[in-house]
Amino acid sequence: MIDVHTFENKTAAYYTLGCKLNFAETSTLGKILEENGIRKIRPGEKADICVVNTCSVTELADKKCRQTIRKIARQHPGAFIVVTGCYAQLKPEEISHIPDVDLILGAEQKLDILQYLGDLQKKQKGNIVTTPTKDIKKFSPSCSRGDRTRYFLKVQDGCDYFCTYCTIPFARGRSRSGTIEQLTEQAREVALSGGKEIVITGVNIGDFGKQTGETFLDLIESLDQIEGIEHYRISSIEPNLLTDDIISFVARSKRFAPHFHIPLQSGSDTVLKLMHRHYDTDLFARKIETIREKIPDAFIGVDLITGVRGETEELFE
Known part of the structure; x- marks a missing residue:
């Protein structure tokens, strides 16, 4: 007490x-x-x-x-x-x-x-x-006000990928998320409080809905229906989880910004294997081509990592 x-x-x-x-x-x-x-x-x-x-x-x-x-x-x-x-x-x-x-x-x-x-x-x-990290099961919802009208909505936490360079699965536990009903209600509260923009955040947001049978596409379609929110932004999404259906949805949505942050990490397939990434450069290139085809004016941000153990000068080039 x-x-x-x-x-x-x-x-x-x-x-x-x-x-x-x-x-x-x-x-x-x-x-x-x-x-x-x-x-x-x-x-x-x-x-x-x-x-x-x-x-x-x-x-x-x-x-x-x-x-x-x-x-x-x-x-x-x-x-x-x-x-x-x-x-x-x-x-x-x-x-x-x-x-x-x-x-x-x-x-x-x-x-x-x-x-x-x-x-x-x-x-x-x-x-x-x-x-103990292996026993972390709970999803704790969070929504923060970044400035006067922008909010950050946490939709997912943890990660199951265990990339070789990353501590997140050990620090935050396995992938888990809220429900669409719960998160949509949070977004409604943001709209009622005068919020105009929501940035959708998480550790691996494309992995949303594993426990509930829902998908990230289901979530963003639900959020798109809320009156009062003028802009949504997807913070970062793994290339293998960025489906063509998600890209097509953003292309026709009036509220979701034509903005994708997609971590590449390396342009070498050998290095991507060393990192235990879940895609190759061919898949990444096809995702970029699909975005360019469906949303020609889209903004695309990319992460890169250098100096991974096993990366040679040749692989770096």
């Missing part, structure tokens, strides 16, 4: 590292604490609670997280510091030894933060509350 009196007149500061998905979840965390009487700090104020939502996609990301935590401890002396996110899921013991950290929450506990704040008393060593 949570004693709400513990949180009376308390203030909180929020720090987010990493992806748009993290920003959506931090926004939801802020809303949860605000609904329980914990106000976001104003400029110049010292916070009673600091929440750090971390990233762990690279060693550099881990280093930035540690630097951020130490900086926050200096800026808000005596604050109750909570660290969550991918770094917290992957390396909780490492974080627990950082001075002034009081609570480390794993991926599944992140949005249940209220249950773990206790009496907000400082600890000698950070208390760790995590679930």
Whole structure:
């Protein structure tokens, strides 16, 4: 049972590292604490609670997280510091030894933060509350306000792909998603609050609906029906999951932007195999051709990775 009196007149500061998905979840965390009487700090104020939502996609990301935590401890002396996110899921013991950290929450506990704040008393060593990654099953919906009219809607979490360069399946667990009914209702609430644009986010959004028998195409067709939302943007989608039906739908939709972010990672089939990617360059090229044919003015963004173990100078070229 949570004693709400513990949180009376308390203030909180929020720090987010990493992806748009993290920003959506931090926004939801802020809303949860605000609904329980914990106000976001104003400029110049010292916070009673600091929440750090971390990233762990690279060693550099881990280093930035540690630097951020130490900086926050200096800026808000005596604050109750909570660290969550991918770094917290992957390396909780490492974080627990950082001075002034009081609570480390794993991926599944992140949005249940209220249950773990206790009496907000400082600890000698950070208390760790995590679930083994293989046992993470819960999908926690999140929707954040990016600016005055743009929102980020989380539709999916986790990944089953286990690409050789990526820590996400170990940090966020297996692929899971919300239901179309649940997510469409969230989008309606955005429209009612004056939101005009929604960016659809997740870890591997094309994998949407595995547990429910629904598809990503079903989801975007449902979202497209909501009055009040003027623009949708698909944040990033794997080339093997970007179906011709999805491309055709975007081509005829009035609300979905002619915008595709499609990670290529390498132009070499040998390197794609080294990475354990789920497509080859021929499939990728055909997807680009289909987009150009159906939506000639579409914007296409691409990710590339270099220096993968086993990549030679020849393969790089």
